Amino acid sequence: MLFNSFEFxxxxxxxxxxxxxxxxxxxxxxxxxxxxxxxxxxxxxxxxFLGLLALSTLLDYSYGFWVASPNRKKAxxxxxxSIINNLGILGVFKYYNFFATEFQQAFESIGIHTNxxxxxxxxxxxxSFYTFHGMSYVFDIYRGNxxxxxxxxxxxxxxxxFPLLVAGPIERASHLLPQVQRKRTFRxxxxxxxxxxxxxxxxxxxxxxxxxxxxxxxxxxxYEEASGLTLILGAIAFSFQIYCxxxxxxxxxxxxAKLFGFELLSNxxxxxxxxxxxxxxxxxxxxxxxxxxxxxxxxxxxxxxGKSKAVRNTFxxxxxxxxxxxxxxxxxxxxxxxxxxxxPLLLLNRNRKHVTHVxxxxxxxxxxxxxxxxxxxxxxxxxxxxxxxxxxxxxxxxYIKQMFVSFFNNPEQFTTLPEGYTTAVYIIPLILGDWWLRxxxxxxxxxxxxxxxxxxxxxxxxxxxxxxxxLDKSTxxxxxx
Amino acid sequence: xxxxxxxxxxxxxxxxICMVGMALIHxxxxxxxxxxxxxxxxxxxxxxxxxxxxxQLKNADIYIGPSLIQGDVNDSMLNANGIKxxxxxxxxxxxxxxHYIVKRVLENAEPGKIYLYRPRDGGSLSHPMMPMLLNPFxxxxxxxxxxxxxxxxxxxxxxxFVMQYLAGFIYTDKQDYQPSKYGFxxxxxxxxxxxxxxxxxxxxxxxxxxxxxxxxxxxDGTFYTANTRKKYVRKYLFYxxxxxxxxxxxxxxxIQSKGIPFSEIYMPTYYDAIxxxxxxxxYYFRKPLNYKYDCLTxxxxxxxxxxxxWFDHHHLNSNGSAIFTDSLLAHLK
Numbered sequence: 001m002l003f004n005s006f007e008f009x010x011x012x013x014x015x016x017x018x019x020x021x022x023x024x025x026x027x028x029x030x031x032x033x034x035x036x037x038x039x040x041x042x043x044x045x046x047x048x049f050l051g052l053l054a055l056s057t058l059l060d061y062s063y064g065f066w067v068a069s070p071n072r073k074k075a076x077x078x079x080x081x082s083i084i085n086n087l088g089i090l091g092v093f094k095y096y097n098f099f100a101t102e103f104q105q106a107f108e109s110i111g112i113h114t115n116x117x118x119x120x121x122x123x124x125x126x127x128s129f130y131t132f133h134g135m136s137y138v139f140d141i142y143r144g145n146x147x148x149x150x151x152x153x154x155x156x157x158x159x160x161x162f163p164l165l166v167a168g169p170i171e172r173a174s175h176l177l178p179q180v181q182r183k184r185t186f187r188x189x190x191x192x193x194x195x196x197x198x199x200x201x202x203x204x205x206x207x208x209x210x211x212x213x214x215x216x217x218x219x220x221x222x223y224e225e226a227s228g229l230t231l232i233l234g235a236i237a238f239s240f241q242i243y244c245x246x247x248x249x250x251x252x253x254x255x256x257a258k259l260f261g262f263e264l265l266s267n268x269x270x271x272x273x274x275x276x277x278x279x280x281x282x283x284x285x286x287x288x289x290x291x292x293x294x295x296x297x298x299x300x301x302x303x304x305x306g307k308s309k310a311v312r313n314t315f316x317x318x319x320x321x322x323x324x325x326x327x328x329x330x331x332x333x334x335x336x337x338x339x340x341x342x343x344p345l346l347l348l349n350r351n352r353k354h355v356t357h358v359x360x361x362x363x364x365x366x367x368x369x370x371x372x373x374x375x376x377x378x379x380x381x382x383x384x385x386x387x388x389x390x391x392x393x394x395x396x397x398x399y400i401k402q403m404f405v406s407f408f409n410n411p412e413q414f415t416t417l418p419e420g421y422t423t424a425v426y427i428i429p430l431i432l433g434d435w436w437l438r439x440x441x442x443x444x445x446x447x448x449x450x451x452x453x454x455x456x457x458x459x460x461x462x463x464x465x466x467x468x469x470x471l472d473k474s475t476x477x478x479x480x481x
Numbered sequence: 482x483x484x485x486x487x488x489x490x491x492x493x494x495x496x497x498i499c500m501v502g503m504a505l506i507h508x509x510x511x512x513x514x515x516x517x518x519x520x521x522x523x524x525x526x527x528x529x530x531x532x533x534x535x536x537q538l539k540n541a542d543i544y545i546g547p548s549l550i551q552g553d554v555n556d557s558m559l560n561a562n563g564i565k566x567x568x569x570x571x572x573x574x575x576x577x578x579x580h581y582i583v584k585r586v587l588e589n590a591e592p593g594k595i596y597l598y599r600p601r602d603g604g605s606l607s608h609p610m611m612p613m614l615l616n617p618f619x620x621x622x623x624x625x626x627x628x629x630x631x632x633x634x635x636x637x638x639x640x641x642f643v644m645q646y647l648a649g650f651i652y653t654d655k656q657d658y659q660p661s662k663y664g665f666x667x668x669x670x671x672x673x674x675x676x677x678x679x680x681x682x683x684x685x686x687x688x689x690x691x692x693x694x695x696x697x698x699x700x701d702g703t704f705y706t707a708n709t710r711k712k713y714v715r716k717y718l719f720y721x722x723x724x725x726x727x728x729x730x731x732x733x734x735x736i737q738s739k740g741i742p743f744s745e746i747y748m749p750t751y752y753d754a755i756x757x758x759x760x761x762x763x764y765y766f767r768k769p770l771n772y773k774y775d776c777l778t779x780x781x782x783x784x785x786x787x788x789x790x791w792f793d794h795h796h797l798n799s800n801g802s803a804i805f806t807d808s809l810l811a812h813l814k
Contacts, residue, residue, distance in 0.1 A: 191485050
């Protein structure tokens with residue numbers, strides 16, 4: 001079920017009440033409730049793939065014990081089995097058709113005709129996320145950072161906790177499992193923060209992302225006839241659409257988890273205020289980038305074995321990250337572009353420059369240098385988003401070509417830009433709001449005055465209701481991964 | 482926990498009061514007309530404009546119902562043959578919308594007779610445009626019930642329309658609407674004269690006509706198509722408790738209280754047309770419990786057994802409407 005749906009509005013309070021009032025006496029029963037609710041939540045989309053979720057959970061739970069074996073050879077063998085298992089599931093459902101088609105084209109080019117059987121079933125929602133949950137659990141046990149847990153229910157809750165089941169954040173066993181295994185106590189402040197995050201997340205998704213989606217779809221759907229400025233606007237609009245869509249989902253996930261006494265990993269920290277690409281990747285989809293860092297980049301050697309290996313590993317990470325997002329060359333190109341953007345920072349040892357502090361941390365406004373840095377980073381990221389949004393490589397390339405050609409050959413475009421007004425109405429308040437909140441994304445500040453606060457929330461809710469009725473109910477972009 | 486529940490409860494109550502208060506705001510006809518004209522619900526705008534002109538409705542036969550009325554009853558033909566008629570059919574079903582139109586007509590005019598559409602399988606409760614027309618208080622006071630999906634769809638939609646209505650005072654983009662003389666909205670087939678060279682349209686039309694060939698009758702009297710095996714009951718009377726029937730009762734009572742003659746009218750589908758001409762199939766629809774209304778149905782619809790008269794399995798095209806209206810004329814005269 002979607003977060004922005006009537007079913008979820010009914011589902012959440014019912015589960016909340018059962019969780020805190022009916023089943024709060026026993027931790028086991030409370031976790032069973034969470035598990036049942038999570039499977040119900042997932043099954044609302046597709047009962048067919050519940051079995052796959054259960055199977056993946058059971059397998060990784062079992063691998064956890066085998067990988068903990070003191071016999072390192074045996075442990076390594078089961079580690080590889082787990083990797084093959086999880087990537088195999090992912091490979092079949094997500095990448096099989098891509099490789100089958102690519103091999104067919106490759107064989108065709110050398111005169112060998114093939115007719116591969118393609119699979120025609122939907123991608124199970126959340127598969128990229130829950131397989132990574134399982135893998136991180138097994139990896140952590142192998143490394144000795146985590147002990148295998150004997151309680152299957154606890155493990156199953158870790159994998160399938162409904163707020164993060166279908167689009168993350170990708171949790172770590174060391175962070176979430178202890179919370180599952182200990183009794184949760186209701187905290188008023190946490191619950192209020194949760195409600196605020198849910199409201200703000202819904203607003204970003206339903207009001208901003210879905211409204212920008214209309215503009216983006218129109219521009220990308222008719223890019224051949226659009227002016228250069230319109231195409232630039234389309235790319236900018238998509239930058240904010242995907243940010244609001246995904247960070248909105250993450251906010252709802254974090255907020256919902258808080259209502260049940262859980263603290264999830266932060267997934268977004270105002271990435272468009274980044275001063276370079278390295279900082280961007282420490283602020284965008286943090287759970288995924290840190291997953292790749294810990295389980296792919298570091299095992300490959302990271303940056304410990306010389307610059308050339310560091311460059312190689314960086315490119316591998318970004319290409320794999322692109323491929324994780326979709327079985328298509330344009331996603332790989334997107335990853336490659338980011339790798340190219342990261343490379344100069346790596347070579348000049350400037351990739352860890354802005355680690356500890358947020359832009360203008362002790363000031364109200366950024367200075368000119370910071371504005372320049374944020375702007376150039378944003379432009380780079382937006383350029384790369386064109387490849388992400390376009391349905392394939394030829395369209396992405398055509399879009400960019402049209403953007404440059406039309407920009408310089410179309411002087412009248414500067415006088416009329418109808419989509420600009422719509423885009424600005426949504427983006428400018430968002431930027432201002434995010435700037436105000438930039439120091440802590442997990443604790444949304446609100447008005448000090450209680451009545452002003454309530455009026456603000458009521459206005460937000462009315463706008464939400466309006467937009468829910470106004471737009472088709474679109475799914476979250478990251479569900480397709 | 483107590484503090485949280487208290488706070489959430491207070492906030493919810495305040496929010497509910499605001500929502501109900503907003504939902505009660507009356508939306509005037511001008512907004513409805515401006516909103517629906519030049520859209521697929523244009524007939525609603527047309528109807529409201531017609532209602533304002535009492536002379537056009539005086540002593541006329543008024544046809545009220547969904548798209549089957551809108552597209553099958555050719556009121557221009559009826560008028561041309563001396564039967565003053567107004568087709569007030571609006572696409573999509575809803576006994577509540579039917580009643581709304583009845584109520585508005587009776588408030589402003591003196592029609593000759595009112596025909597209300599009788600569906601085959603039971604009336605639909607709520608029309609999608611109702612949230613624009615009645616606030617919750619009005620809806621309940623007229624019908625004594627809410628549709629099952631009231632909270633989920635009707636109520637948020639009501640708020641949506643009210644917010645648009647209120648914002649309309651700021652953003653005035655009135656549309657230029659030229660209402661047609663008659664209410665009939667005949668469906669054209671996919672391929673019309675100007676598209677005869679459009680291969681895709683022609684292929685689509687051929688595929689549709691092939692689909693008509695797949696419609697048949699099982700031995701037990703039920704219908705089937707190649708794609709679905711719907712069990713349309715043909716001959717037997719089934720008495721049932723349609724959830725929407727109380728709404729029809731309210732409409733009939735209001736009509737009868739004004740002394741206006743009333744009848745229901747059944748509109749044929751292609752499934753009725755394939756029944757052979759020798760069979761008296763007057764009872765094409767499932768009768769509600771204690772059904773006691775007059776219902777205009779023809780003895781047989783086999784004269785419409787030609788796929789070229791149909792837009793789809795349920796709607797006649799313009800040619801089919803003309804032939805059907807011709808039969809209706811013979812019946813009315």
